[in-house]
Amino acid sequence: MPRKQRHFVQSLARGLNVLQAFSAEHSRLTLSQISERTGFNVVAVQRYTDTLMEMGFLKRNRHREFFLGPGVLSLGFAFLNRTELKKIAEEYISEFSDRVGRTLNMAILDGAEIIFIYRKEVHRFLSYDLHAGSKLPAHCTGSGKCLLAGLDDVSLRELLHSADLYRVTAHTIVDPEMLWKDLMLTRKRGYSIADREWISDLYSVGVPIINREEKMEAAVNLSLSLEEAKGDHLRDMLNQFIELGHSLSLAMGYQGPYPVIPIADPSGDAR
Template identity: 30%
Template sequence: MAERLIQSIERAADVLELFLAAHQDLSVKEISDKLGLSKSTVHGIIKTLEYRGYLEQNPDDLKYKLGLKLFELGNRVVNNLDLGKIARPIIKELVEDLMETVHLVVFERGEVIYIEKLDGPRALRIYSQVGKRAPIHCTGVGKAILAFQEEEEIERILSNTDLQSFTEYTLTDKEDIKKQLRTIQEQGYSIDDEEIELGLKCVAAPIFDHQGKVIAAISCASPKIRLSEEKLVEVIKVIKLAAAKISQSMGYNAEHALV
């Protein structure tokens, strides 16, 4: 494949990607120095990109920045993304690997909604079903999403949520929930240990979009008796990896996410 690459296009891509890494406007000389290209070569690339709207020049210091054409293209990509379509093969692979039920939920106005559910071969009848809303304070998927909201949003959601107790293990005190959320944020995953249904244990991880915002979560649900310590470690690992794959496909970049 490498022999079919067009060098001029490769160099143009290098110039554009340089702006992603630099996070600042750049002059022809700065681009030339960073890429190890002659100023005349860089100048030709930049002028072409500017003409097509991919770069813009600041008339005050004559430095260049990314243009609106890239913003338009980026929006088109984001609008074409389909979370369910992207996640479906990953969910199927998870079920085949873990032999347990896997869920995908989205975050909508302070609530979580199941949009995908694929049962494992030994699935039990449990609370979840596609289209159903899930409590945000005591489900793995709900807590995985809630933990990565701004502090003010967490406070608002908890203050406007009926912190209902479903089992003896459900946390209903707002401060206790906040403490648990801080731990979830640190470790990058959440666990529902019989909080929504006795005998049920879930591991969930958040899914981020191109702006670095949590938009969804994925989880593995299993009877607690089947989740030994060894199996739990495995489930946590693969669920976090699956969430990261979906996030990346949704345009998320931990280093360059917009805020």
């Protein structure tokens, strides 16, 4: 067994061992199962899982099973560069972005926020410095509303009534019931709209990326100025953008109708 480094931190190593207990074959684990796979007693595992949940690295479903949370991605963007989704996104999103001259973002849900996992910037008409790893509120952004609409009803209700739905602009929807109704419309149409909800002069649309298991892997958003978000120009851009989402989903193995918002399994299966 190799010697430990002089400044080796045992508690940190054990926390990482807990994360390493999860795999493709063991994506959901109970406390006792984590204890068995790590060799740590259940009391210690409870402390580690509580800490990892607080930091967003683990999540827990209603069956008290733990699974890896999106926070893990914030530590592993070098790995993300090698994933199937990232490679597909680079090809399809980059081509679309260059063709229409617009910035696009791909994001996943992390609680009441979204994390950008890919961004293709063409020209900046915002003062924000956004990049892979950046976080934004989910309740008022195009991709965020798309991802929220994909939660099961119980999880969505819980999130809307526990999250801080703070006002960003005069058009931000901050009432949980009003946002619920808006997200039900998102489910019905198959894509989301955030009209001046995050930036007062920005119209944003979000479409889902669906995999072969018919689960939403991520969402992509396209933002337009209010002048662009009118009439024939808006319809043309929207049709092209929906086709992009469909192409991304086909590349991920999805074969069903599109656009559609797939609803997550309430058991809490990790996406």
